[in-house]
Amino acid sequence: xxxxxxxxxPKNPPEGRLEVLADSASENPPESPPWxxxxxxxxxxxxxxxxxxxxIAAMPLVEALSIAAxxxxxxxxxxxxxxxxxxLNRTLATIVVYSLLLLIIASLPATLGALxxxxxxxxxxxxxxAIREIQIWISQPINVLGFRLSPQxxxxxxxxxxxxxxxxxxxxSLNVLASITTNILWGIVIVISLYYFLKDGPKIKPWLVSxxxxxxxxxxxxxxxxxxxxxxxxxRVQIFIFVVLAxxxxxxxxxxxxxxxxxxxPFSWIGLILVLILVYALVQQVDNLWLRPQLMGKRxxxxxxxxxxxxxGALALSGFLGALVVVPMIASVxxxxxxxxSKLLGLPTWEEVDRSSPENQPPSAxxxxxxxxxxx
Numbered sequence: 036x037x038x039x040x041x042x043x044x045p046k047n048p049p050e051g052r053l054e055v056l057a058d059s060a061s062e063n064p065p066e067s068p069p070w071x072x073x074x075x076x077x078x079x080x081x082x083x084x085x086x087x088x089x090x091i092a093a094m095p096l097v098e099a100l101s102i103a104a105x106x107x108x109x110x111x112x113x114x115x116x117x118x119x120x121x122x123l124n125r126t127l128a129t130i131v132v133y134s135l136l137l138l139i140i141a142s143l144p145a146t147l148g149a150l151x152x153x154x155x156x157x158x159x160x161x162x163x164x165a166i167r168e169i170q171i172w173i174s175q176p177i178n179v180l181g182f183r184l185s186p187q188x189x190x191x192x193x194x195x196x197x198x199x200x201x202x203x204x205x206x207x208s209l210n211v212l213a214s215i216t217t218n219i220l221w222g223i224v225i226v227i228s229l230y231y232f233l234k235d236g237p238k239i240k241p242w243l244v245s246x247x248x249x250x251x252x253x254x255x256x257x258x259x260x261x262x263x264x265x266x267x268x269x270x271r272v273q274i275f276i277f278v279v280l281a282x283x284x285x286x287x288x289x290x291x292x293x294x295x296x297x298x299x300x301p302f303s304w305i306g307l308i309l310v311l312i313l314v315y316a317l318v319q320q321v322d323n324l325w326l327r328p329q330l331m332g333k334r335x336x337x338x339x340x341x342x343x344x345x346x347x348g349a350l351a352l353s354g355f356l357g358a359l360v361v362v363p364m365i366a367s368v369x370x371x372x373x374x375x376x377s378k379l380l381g382l383p384t385w386e387e388v389d390r391s392s393p394e395n396q397p398p399s400a401x402x403x404x405x406x407x408x409x410x411x
Contacts, residue, residue: 107232269363287314335366
């Protein structure tokens with residue numbers, strides 16, 4: 036007696052077998068074909084164009100984040116010092132430094148307000164005296180080469196111009212209010228971003244290195260180390276320049292006030308203010324024309340002329356923030372350009388040069404040799 040067995044159809048596997056095959060196919064999808072060199076170049080160019088457009092379109096945000104990053108870079112040694120001394124972790128040390136900074140910022144308006152309130156009475160008396168002197172001066176005509184000039188008519192014209200300008204102010208008050216609100220918002224962005232830069236800043240470098248192919252990760256790490264040294268040298272020199280300028284400004288102002296009190300400067304109170312402004316302008320020119328080009332150029336191994344031209348161009352094109360960071364930006368471009376030049380010409384990327392010559396020392400070697408202090 037023969038039994039009828041079910042026929043095995045290899046083209047139609049059982050239902051359970053179909054589910055297993057479907058699961059395995061979903062877990063291991065087929066690999067897509069690799070991109071060609073042309074496709075990769077086009078994608079990289081498109082990404083770069085998009086980044087440039089985004090930076091230009093969001094320039095106020097970029098400036099706010101840049102300020103926060105610079106402040107975090109400046110306060111990072113303080114955070115590390117607290118971590119070493121108190122054995123706190125990074126988050127708690129950041130909270131301590133951040134809280135102290137907020138307390139200092141919050142106390143500044145109260146301190147300045149108290150000083151201004153204490154000086155208000157003297158200011159009012161001196162201002163009334165200066166106004167009387169100005170009134171006496173403009174009431175007397177001036178003879179220049181036989182021509183009789185009346186300052187009173189000039190003052191009347193200026194008063195009329197100011198009166199017309201004041202009538203336009205109500206129409207632009209909304210724009211002024213919008214500008215103030217925008218500045219407050221960017222200030223909040225800076226304060227909040229500063230905390231996260233302080234807390235998670237050390238994670239940025241490993242993350243950037245991990246984005247590179249494994250063969251180029253050592254080069255990327257070394258490039259970032261050199262850029263870190265460039266900006267570290269810049270901030271140390273910037274603090275030194277700030278101290279020197281503060282001392283020069285304090286000594287100059289103190290000398291002018293002493294001469295004024297001794298009666299050696301025959302000016303009124305308004306004239307004293309103008310002389311103090313002139314002292315500040317002279318100190319600023321010493322900074323722009325000599326101090327900053329010489330110190331920055333020497334420590335970052337840049338020609339003083341390059342530093343001076345960069346400062347003037349950045350000040351004219353992008354204002355104070357551009358002038359503040361243009362020198363380390365030039366030094367950073369120099370570091371990256373040296374690496375690209377070596378790769379393009381097939382030269383050794385990290386060629387060992389004679390370290391005894393100061394011109395061949397990178398900023399890290401120069402700074403460590405001059406200070407004779409080990410790196411942390």
